[in-house]
Amino acid sequence: MVKVYEVDKEADIQLKRRIADLFMGQMEPIGPANAYDQLTKTINLALKEDSQAHIFIAEKENTIVGAAFLNIALSIDKGGHYIWLNDLYVHKEHRNQGIAKKILLQVIYWAEQKEIKGIELETGINNEATKALYNSLGFYDIISKRYGSRF
Template sequence: MQVYKVPTDTEQHVRNQIADLLMGQMDSIGMKDAYRFLQRAINLSLDSDSTAHIFVAETDEQIVGAAFLNIGISLEKGGYYVWLNDLYVNQQYRNRGIAKKLLLKIIYWAEHNDIKGIELETGVNNAATKALYNSLGFYDVISKRYGFRF
């Protein structure tokens, strides 16, 4: 298995593989018509001036896991931080350590790119995911997240 940050010059067929994979996550949250949104977000994140990044796990030339993140600036941290928007592994490949390998790659990359921290959100009842994050040193932050959509 290979885990890597997707380069900006990635070919369209690889971008489509990432979108195909992430449709599994979109389907699970009821966004069955999200494919064009995924393609647009992937293309925007791979622009050379984007602050978004995609990491993937690939086995046998098939992308089986992906993480999508954005770089922000934090007053509290006094510098850059990562907001981990999405982490998803194909259901057939779960419980093989793929999510952990993706997170370890992101942590390593962040440490070597002057990132001061990583933040994310997960469901309060998602015990397996919370256990994974806690095992890597993530800690609970109590807050209420709000959103607004145009």
């Protein structure tokens, strides 16, 4: 049985490390050499009391098998708060079991309870499985060009 829940802002160091270990599966192929340090720093920042970031995890038999990392922001277009879903990741050994959908459904339920106006995210152009998941839950394509910068 998979249990999905929001990580409490008071999470202990051991739980934070377990979350970082999970996300390393996503970061290793693409991340910088210091990816683990970057992850632990980001998780610590996300779980500070004044942070607008939230982490949801999926656990199966005391193992974290998936997680969502998101931020709450304000939008003029949406007329209020919305979620930017930074990451939705399921460990490769636990994919195709409905875990990502379970996490996303929990995030949607949580957002509705908080009267959040919507969720936005991005995924790879060729990631058909992920696009099918999002479409199955009522997400739709937004045509735009995303830009970024690092300081």
